[in-house]
Structure formats: C-alpha cells, structure tokens
Amino acid sequence: MIAGLRAAAQGVSFMPLAGVLESDLAARGHIGRVRDPFTGQEYAAVRALPLDWAILHVHEADADGNVRIHGARYEDLLLARAAARVLVTAERLVDRDSFRAAPDRTDLPGFLVAAVVEAPQGARPCSCGTTYDYDRDYLLAYLKAAADDEGFREFVSRHVGAG
Numbered sequence: 001m002i003a004g005l006r007a008a009a010q011g012v013s014f015m016p017l018a019g020v021l022e023s024d025l026a027a028r029g030h031i032g033r034v035r036d037p038f039t040g041q042e043y044a045a046v047r048a049l050p051l052d053w054a055i056l057h058v059h060e061a062d063a064d065g066n067v068r069i070h071g072a073r074y075e076d077l078l079l080a081r082a083a084a085r086v087l088v089t090a091e092r093l094v095d096r097d098s099f100r101a102a103p104d105r106t107d108l109p110g111f112l113v114a115a116v117v118e119a120p121q122g123a124r125p126c127s128c129g130t131t132y133d134y135d136r137d138y139l140l141a142y143l144k145a146a147a148d149d150e151g152f153r154e155f156v157s158r159h160v161g162a163g
Contacts, residue, residue: 001049002078003015003079004046004048004049004058005049005075005079006078006082007024007046007047007049008048008049008050008051008081008082009078009081012048012080013048014032014034014045014046014047014048014049014072015045015046015048016034016036016043016044016045016143017031017043017044017045017046018044018045018046020152021033021042021043021044025044026044027047027154030046030047031044031045031046031118032044032045032046032047033045038105039121044102049082049142050082050083051079051082051083051084052083052084052085053083053084053085053087054079054082054083054085054086054087055081055086055087055088055089056076056079056080056086056087056088056089056102057088057089057090057091057119057122057123057128058076058088058089058090058091058107058108059090059091059092059128059129059131060091060092060093060094060098060131061088061090061093061094061098061113061116062094062095062096062098062099062110062116062131063092063093063116064099064110064113065086065088065108065109065110065111065112065113065114065115065116066096066099066106066108066110066113067088067090067105067106067107067108067109067113068105068106068108069107069108069129070128070129070130070131071129072129073107076087076108076127077107077108078140079138080108080113081112082111085114085115086112087113087114087115087116088108088110088113088115088116088117089117089118089119090116090118090119090120090122091119091120091121091122091128091131092118092120093116093118099160100163125138125139125142126139138159139161142155
C-alpha cells in the first residue's frame with residue numbers, strides 16, 4: 001500500500017520494488033513485473049493508489065490550511081500528496097502569523113489543503129500524538145461489540161446514536 005501511495009504522490013502509474021518477486025506477496029497480490037530499461041533487471045511493480053480524499057487530523061492549522069503535526073507524522077504527508085483533495089481536522093486553529101514566523105515548521109502547505117475544520121479531540125478514541133493517548137477501554141469495548149451483529153448495533157446505538 002505504501003508503494004502504491006508513493007506512486008500516486010509522484011504522479012506515476014506504478015512504483016517498482018526490489019525483493020518482492022521472490023516473496024509470497026507476488027503470488028497473492030496485484031503485483032506486476034517490470035524490466036529496468038538500464039540494467040535489464042526485473043522488479044515487482046505496484047500500481048499507483050490515487051485517493052480522491054485524504055482526511056488528516058493534526059495538532060495545528062491556520063485558516064489557509066497550513067498544517068503542523070507535533071511528533072510522528074507516519075504516512076500523513078504521503079496520504080496528502082497522493083490525494084486529489086485533503087480535508088484537515090485540527091485540534092486547534094492558530095493565527096496565520098504563527099506559520100509566517102516559523103515557515104520551517106509547516107508540515108503541509110495550505111495549497112494542498114481543500115478545507116480545514118477545528119475539531120478538538122477529533123482523533124478520539126484514537127490518539128493525537130503528543131496531545132492525548134488512545135482510549136483503551138472504549139476500543140476494547142468496540143472490539144468486543146463488533147464480534148457479532150447485535151452487539152455492534154447496540155454499541156453504535158449507545159455511542160454513536162440511532163439513525
């Protein structure tokens with residue numbers, strides 16, 4: 001999946017990968033083969049995985065869509081570059097001047113972002129890096145409820161609401 005996102009982010013139709021043709025992944029997956037025009041070596045080829053939308057929850061954003069992520073970025077920036085449009089939910093909206101004062105701390109520039117929404121605690125029940133941890137009890141209750149249809153319906157009714 002990461003290779004497919006990288007291909008989409010770079011605007012190419014596939015990403016070559018070394019060492020995959022000899023693995024079980026090649027037999028199971030949607031992996032093609034491509035020959036290097038310079039060396040003649042054969043590589044696995046993973047199709048691009050372009051996204052219509054990426055939805056990212058971040059620590060800070062401004063009204064222009066400039067984004068700061070405190071801590072690990074994981075694949076957030078890759079997802080944003082692979083997507084046609086990006087929606088950002090942010091723990092807090094900050095003044096544009098804070099981005100102008102420290103442009104080197106901008107993780108994602110506003111021109112890549114279609115919309116920004118202030119959403120404090122928006123990653124819950126999951127974590128938001130350095131701001132809050134995941135809600136272990138809630139996630140365990142969800143996993144238990146999701147084991148059968150009735151338990152899942154009750155969980156959704158109780159925690160999300162009916163309808």
